[in-house]
Amino acid sequence: MATPATVHAHAPQGFIRRYIFSLDHKVIGIQYFFLALTAVFVGMFLSLLMRIHLVWPSANLPLVGEIKPETYLTLLTMHGTIMVFFVLTTAPQGGFGNYFLPIQIGAPDMAFPVLNMLSFWTTFVAFVVIIAAFFVSGGAPLHGWTGYPPLSAVQSAGPGEGLGADLWITSIAIFCIASLMGALNFITTTLDLRAKGMTMMRMPLTVWSWFITAILGLLAFGVLLSAGILLLMDRNLGTSFYVPLVVVNGQVMLHKGGSPLLWQHLFWFFGHPEVYIAILPGMGVTSQILSTFSRKPIFGYKAMVYAMLSIGFFGFMVWGHHMFMSGMSPYSAFAFSILTMCIGVPSAIKTFNWLGTMYKAHIRFQTPMLYAIGFVSLFVSGGLSGPFLAQPVLDIQLHDTYFVVGHFHLIMGVAAIFGMFAATYYWFPKMFGRMMNEFWGRIHFFLTLAGTYAIFMPMHYLGMAGGTRRYSDYREVKYLATLIPLHQFMTYAAIITIAAQFIFVINLFWSMFKGPKASDNPWESTTLEWITTTPPPHDNFGGVTPVVHNGPYEYGVPGAPKDYVMQTDPAVVATH
Amino acid sequence: MGLALLLLIWLITLVSTYFFVAKTWWLPVGAAASAGFIDRQFAITFVLMGIVFLAAQLSLGYIVWRYRETPTSPPVSYSHGNTTLEVVWTLLTAVLFIGLNLMGSSVWASQRFDPPEAGAVKVEVTGMQFAFYFRYPGPDGTYGKTSPKLMDPSAGGEAAVGLDTSDPAAKDDVVTGTMYLPVDREVDLSLRSVDVIHNFFVPSLRFKQDLVPGLNIHMHLKPTAIGEYEIACAELCGLGHYKMHGMVHVVSQEDFDKWLAAREAEKQ
Numbered sequence: 001m002a003t004p005a006t007v008h009a010h011a012p013q014g015f016i017r018r019y020i021f022s023l024d025h026k027v028i029g030i031q032y033f034f035l036a037l038t039a040v041f042v043g044m045f046l047s048l049l050m051r052i053h054l055v056w057p058s059a060n061l062p063l064v065g066e067i068k069p070e071t072y073l074t075l076l077t078m079h080g081t082i083m084v085f086f087v088l089t090t091a092p093q094g095g096f097g098n099y100f101l102p103i104q105i106g107a108p109d110m111a112f113p114v115l116n117m118l119s120f121w122t123t124f125v126a127f128v129v130i131i132a133a134f135f136v137s138g139g140a141p142l143h144g145w146t147g148y149p150p151l152s153a154v155q156s157a158g159p160g161e162g163l164g165a166d167l168w169i170t171s172i173a174i175f176c177i178a179s180l181m182g183a184l185n186f187i188t189t190t191l192d193l194r195a196k197g198m199t200m201m202r203m204p205l206t207v208w209s210w211f212i213t214a215i216l217g218l219l220a221f222g223v224l225l226s227a228g229i230l231l232l233m234d235r236n237l238g239t240s241f242y243v244p245l246v247v248v249n250g251q252v253m254l255h256k257g258g259s260p261l262l263w264q265h266l267f268w269f270f271g272h273p274e275v276y277i278a279i280l281p282g283m284g285v286t287s288q289i290l291s292t293f294s295r296k297p298i299f300g301y302k303a304m305v306y307a308m309l310s311i312g313f314f315g316f317m318v319w320g321h322h323m324f325m326s327g328m329s330p331y332s333a334f335a336f337s338i339l340t341m342c343i344g345v346p347s348a349i350k351t352f353n354w355l356g357t358m359y360k361a362h363i364r365f366q367t368p369m370l371y372a373i374g375f376v377s378l379f380v381s382g383g384l385s386g387p388f389l390a391q392p393v394l395d396i397q398l399h400d401t402y403f404v405v406g407h408f409h410l411i412m413g414v415a416a417i418f419g420m421f422a423a424t425y426y427w428f429p430k431m432f433g434r435m436m437n438e439f440w441g442r443i444h445f446f447l448t449l450a451g452t453y454a455i456f457m458p459m460h461y462l463g464m465a466g467g468t469r470r471y472s473d474y475r476e477v478k479y480l481a482t483l484i485p486l487h488q489f490m491t492y493a494a495i496i497t498i499a500a501q502f503i504f505v506i507n508l509f510w511s512m513f514k515g516p517k518a519s520d521n522p523w524e525s526t527t528l529e530w531i532t533t534t535p536p537p538h539d540n541f542g543g544v545t546p547v548v549h550n551g552p553y554e555y556g557v558p559g560a561p562k563d564y565v566m567q568t569d570p571a572v573v574a575t576h
Numbered sequence: 577m578g579l580a581l582l583l584l585i586w587l588i589t590l591v592s593t594y595f596f597v598a599k600t601w602w603l604p605v606g607a608a609a610s611a612g613f614i615d616r617q618f619a620i621t622f623v624l625m626g627i628v629f630l631a632a633q634l635s636l637g638y639i640v641w642r643y644r645e646t647p648t649s650p651p652v653s654y655s656h657g658n659t660t661l662e663v664v665w666t667l668l669t670a671v672l673f674i675g676l677n678l679m680g681s682s683v684w685a686s687q688r689f690d691p692p693e694a695g696a697v698k699v700e701v702t703g704m705q706f707a708f709y710f711r712y713p714g715p716d717g718t719y720g721k722t723s724p725k726l727m728d729p730s731a732g733g734e735a736a737v738g739l740d741t742s743d744p745a746a747k748d749d750v751v752t753g754t755m756y757l758p759v760d761r762e763v764d765l766s767l768r769s770v771d772v773i774h775n776f777f778v779p780s781l782r783f784k785q786d787l788v789p790g791l792n793i794h795m796h797l798k799p800t801a802i803g804e805y806e807i808a809c810a811e812l813c814g815l816g817h818y819k820m821h822g823m824v825h826v827v828s829q830e831d832f833d834k835w836l837a838a839r840e841a842e843k844q
Contacts, residue, residue, distance in 0.1 A: 070815035144812045150789055151772040151814060157705075158814040244790030247727045247738070248771045249705070260773055260788055295645070300657030325775065325810075327788040330688040334681060341673040348669040349662065351632060355639060356661075360653035362645035365577035373640055377585055380632045381592075384625045387673055391680040393614050394621065396784050397603060400775060400810040442577070446584065453588045461601035466779030468810045471818035477808050479604065479779070486601070556652035563652075 011538040021121070023113035024538060028120050029099030030431065035124060036091035037505075039082050040417075042131070046079040048498050051491040055484075057473055070159045072472035073142035077160075078134070080145025081168065084274065085175050086127055088416050092281030093217070094123065094182060096423045097210040099431060101186060103529040104204050106195025106546040108539040111188040115181050122178035130171035133164045141165035144470060146271070149242035149263050153234040154255075156248050166235060169228050176225035179217050186214035195528070197548030201305070202567065204527045204552040205298065208305050209284025212312045213277050219316065220273040227266035234258070264326055268319035276315045278412045279379075280308060282419020283350060286375045289422050290357045291553040292525045293369035295563050298553045299356030300349075307346035307353075314343040324392045325399045333392045340390035347383055351376065362556070362563075366523070367441030371422035374449045375415050381453075382411025385460060400470075403463020406456045414452045421448075421504070428511065429518030433535045436511040444503045451497030458486045526564050527552050578644035585637035593630060596622070607805060607826065608781040609798040613683045615782075621676060692796035696762040697832075699755065702737045703767075703774030703787040704729055706816030708807060709737050712750040712836060719766075720746020727770060737770070750839040755824045758832035759802050767793040775811035778824055786811055799826040 012018050022028060052059060053067040053075075060066050067075070098116065102109055110116045133140040141160040143152040151157045152165060190211040194203070203211075230241040234255070242263045243255035291298040298304060320328060320336030354376050363369065385407040388394050398404060421444075428436050459467075467474075467483050474480040474487065521530040528548070532541050546568050554565035557572050565572050595601065606615055643649075700711040700719060707729075713719045720743040727738035734741070734751045741747070757763055767776055769787035777784040783797050799805075809820035827835065 069818060073812070073815060073817070142815060148773055148812070151812070154772070157772055245724055246771050246789045247704075247724045247729075250727060250729050252724050252727075259790065261791075294643070294652070296652045297654065297656050299655065300662055303657060303662045325784050326773075326786045327791050327793050330684065333684065337677055337681075338674060341677045342670070344673045345666060345669045349666055352661075352665050353657070355632075355635060356657065358639045358643055361643045362649050362652050363578065363640055363643050364645050365581070370577075370581070373581060373636070377588075377633060377636055380629065380636070384629050387625055387676060388618070388621055391617065391621065391677060392684045393680045394618055396614060396782055397618070397779065399784055400777075446580070450584060450588065453592070457588075457592045458595075461595055464603055465601045466604060466777075466808070468777065468808050470812045473818045476819045477806055477821045479806050480808065483601070556654045558651070558654055 021117060023109070023117050025098050025102050025110045025113065025116055026431075026536065028116050029095055029097075031120050032090055032094035032098055032123070033096070035120075035127060036087050036095055039086035039090065039127060043079050043083040043087060044498055044501065046075045046082070048494065050075045050079065051494045053472065054474070054487050055491040057475075069472040070142055071139075073144075073470065074140040074160050074164075076470060077142055077144050077168070078130070078140050081130065081172070083413065084145060084278070085172065086123075086130075088278035088412065089179065089274070090123060091420050092285075092416065092423070093186070093210060093213050093277065094120065096285070096420075096427065097186060097213070097281060100427065100529055101207055101210050102189060102193065103532065103536060103540050104207050104527050105190065105193060105198050106528050106541070106548065107189060107193035108541070110185050111193055112185050115185050119178045119181035119185065122174060122181065126171045126174035126178060129167050129174060133167040133171070136163045136167065138162040138164050141168045146267060147231070147263075149231065149234065149260050150246050150248075153231060153243050154246065154248050154253060155235065156251065166232065169231050169235075173225055173228040173232070176221040176228065179221045180225070183214040183217035183221070186210055187218065190214075195546045195548055201302070202548055202551050204284075205287040205301070205304055205308075206281070206284035208308055209280045212308050213280045216273045216277050216280075216312050216315060220270040220277070223266055224270035227263060227270070231263065261323070261326060261328060264323050264328075265319070268322045269316070271322065272319040273312075273315045275408070275412045276311055278416045279419070280311070282375060282416045283308065285419050285423045285426070286354065286372045287357075288527070288552075289368050289372040289426055290354055290376075291555060292523055293364045293366060293372070294358050294361035295364070295555045296357055296361040297551075297555055298353070299359075300353040301551065301553065303349055304353055307349045310346045311343060314339060314346075318343055321390055324395045330392075337390055337392055341387065344383070344386055344390075347379075351380055351383075366425075367436070367438060367445060368422050368426035368523070370442060370445040371418050371425060374445065375418040375422060377449070378410055378415040378418055378452070381457070382407060382409075382415055385410075397466070398463055400468060401463035402459040402467045402469055405469050406459030406463060409456045409459070410452075414456065421445075424508070426523065427529075428508075429522050430529055430534055430536070432512050433518055434511050434515030435518050435522065436515060437507050440503055440507045444500060444507065447500035447503070448497060451493055451500060454493035455490050455497060458490050462486050524562075524564050526550070526554055526566050528567055531566055531568055578641040582637040582641035585633055589630065589633040589637070593626065596626065604780045606780065606782055607799055607801040607803060608783065609800055610683050610687060611782045611800075617680045617683075620679070624672065624676065687795060687797070692764040693762040696764040696796060697758060698764045698766070699757070700766040700768070701755075701776050701787065703769040703776065703809070703813070703820075704736065704771050705814050706809070706820040707736070707753065708755075708774075708776065708820070708822045709733070710752050710755045711737060712752075712839075713745075714748025714750060714840065716745060716748055718745040720744075720749045724770070748840060748843075750836065750843065752839065754822065755807070756832055756835050757799050757824060757826050758829045759799055759826050761829065762796055762798045765795050765797065767795065772813050773811050774809050774813045774820065777808050777810035778805050779808070780805040781824065784810060799824075802826050802828065
């Protein structure tokens with residue numbers, strides 16, 4: 001078990017085995033990265049169309065024509081689904097986790113390289129299936145990424161609820177299978193393949209975050225998979241898990257006795273841990289980068305580990321806070337509410353520790369650091385709207401309004417994406433052997449930080465005023481019509497921010513071929529990926545097995561020859 | 577670079593805070609008995625979270641500028657953390673968050689666990705793609721039977737909710753597309769849906785509840801100010817979700833009686 005049988009010192013030479021059906025975790029990581037990059041542009045394009053439609057409802061757009069109300073709903077459904085599954089779950093874990101988890105623990109590859117390849121290609125199939133939903137008769141589904149039945153279970157409940165909805169749920173089910181395979185691999189690798197001296201409490205916080213995320217994935221995706229299969233059966237085989245006796249368009253449906261709330265429970269039992277699946281790797285990479293670019297040990301390493309563990313633990317007990325208005329027993333709202341407040345505590349600890357890390361430090365402002373600082377700011381802003389939504393009485397006003405949209409976009413959308421940007425700028429030199437352009441990196445950062453706040457902060461104002469979400473047109477209801485100027489502002493901000501993302505893409509591809517050559521350790525970091533060559537050899541350490549003597553963040557050690565001590569250097573301090 | 581970051585983070589923080597404090601956009605004026613409590617709880621949460629928001633963002637901006645690396649920076653303070661500090665801020669946050677939560681629970685309880693006051697006005701709300709219907713049980717105080725087989729959404733009114741006119745209790749049931757409620761009297765609501773999940777959201781009455789097919793949810797509320805308040809569906813229910821809205825007319829008891837009598841008369 002401890003030695004992956006398929007790892008060889010030399011990579012296979014054929015193009016297909018080397019770059020397409022590769023067993024090398026580094027190649028697979030890059031495949032995941034590019035899949036997520038493709039998905040994020042699809043998802044972003046859909047959001048652009050939505051923002052344009054809200055402000056210019058009858059505009060005749062090039063390529064897509066006029067957006068009808070039902071098209072608007074398919075846009076938001078596909079935007080949410082693609083972003084949550086194929087970006088927020090895929091890039092931080094499948095992409096960076098795959099590439100760097102084995103290297104950071106001193107392993108030559110993942111524990112199960114074939115399984116690793118399978119999980120990528122299964123994810124790829126899931127992506128193809130969901131994109132296919134756009135092109136089938138009736139188009140993509142309009143039931144939102146949460147897919148609440150009966151809307152999602154009854155084919156006649158709306159356009160797109162036919163074959164499009166079947167493809168949607170099939171894609172999610174395939175994605176679940178891929179994620180389960182990935183999760184097993186991550187957990188086994190972390191537990192079994194650590195190098196000599198790499199105790200759990202010497203693992204970089206990034207490794208901890210991928211490890212905990214994998215555990216969440218293992219427990220959550222199985223539930224969503226089962227829920228999805230039941231939904232497919234309700235849709236096609238005449239079962240009634242989620243559908244009671246309903247009359248749709250005057251037609252009495254054949255279902256009876258099912259419970260729409262059952263789906264919500266199963267969905268959110270997955271859905272809430274999913275939030276942490278998206279954000280935990282961002283927390284890990286933020287910790288790693290803040291410490292590196294502050295030239296100071298992370299403040300409270302153990303507290304950070306325990307905070308992530310308790311976030312993961314509590315993450316499974318709060319799903320009901322999505323359902324305060326759903327008709328769920330109002331008594332259970334108390335329990336879910338208190339537990340939700342509890343999860344705010346470890347989140348606050350992390351913020352304190354990040355500030356503590358930068359206190360009395362030597363902060364260097366390269367682009368990865370800017371994004372890590374941006375992550376902290378967004379995490380605070382997105383997190384502090386949580387205690388509003390966690391209170392059932394306030395949820396009476398805020399549930400299903402833009403306040404919620406602003407909340408989750410800041411925290412699990414933009415903050416998580418800032419984590420990915422930070423990771424990209426930080427690890428790009430190791431992955432591609434060249435440096436990204438600093439100047440354009442900084443321009444990209446400032447435009448994106450200001451731009452995303454300009455898009456998502458006004459959503460809170462909108463929500464307080466009762467601005468309901470998922471409306472394709474706000475002119476029908478009088479009080480909603482008065483809020484249209486805010487929508488206009490958000491749309492302008494979105495157009496500018498989306499345009500700024502092309503700076504990133506150009507920088508990425510230009511640097512891949514033309515950037516200055518990167519040294520082995522350009523950021524003067526301490527973890528194991530920086531002791532090996534750039535880019536790393538096929539078996540990661542060129543036949544040498546690293547031996548670890550130090551914790552992951554030994555910066556500024558008094559009396560040390562340099563201001564950073566590699567994990568493999570002779571032990572300097574007995575810290576852990 | 578540190579200064580640019582400080583300025584940007586502070587600017588974002590102060591501009592965001594300005595619009596909250598100036599209440600440029602805020603909760604609509606409350607017109608129900610629960611509004612006072614909900615709004616107070618909102619205000620308390622807002623002040624506490626606002627303080628944390630300002631403190632965290634302003635210190636983030638300050639710290640990144642103050643501790644930027646310069647040729648003359650003193651050596652970093654080499655530290656792996658401080659257990660006492662960790663315990664202190666864990667406890668503080670726990671007390672703040674959980675305390676806030678406990679304060680807010682009583683209104684939630686009273687609206688849901690206590691029965692409505694005696695003599696409450698009974699109204700049934702039915703949601704369907706894409707309209708709300710309101711049913712008043714009439715002088716007998718009893719809702720007549722409804723049947724899914726009789727439902728005809730295109731006909732509207734009684735036929736839309738599937739009222740079984742052969743049931744004697746249904747004879748005096750009034751079904752309307754607009755809701756009328758008497759002021760300062762408790763309303764005993766029955767909430768249901770015939771097709772998909774809808775949500776009965778009246779921002780000014782601080783009321784929101786999903787209408788779930790298969791469930792008949794009972795809640796109560798008390799409007800306290802005469803006026804017209806918009807209803808908006810707050811659960812994605814299909815392509816017409818955006819135009820599923822309605823109006824609550826809160827009127828004096830006298831006007832309410834007149835209105836209801838006129839509807840009964842129309843029916844005969």
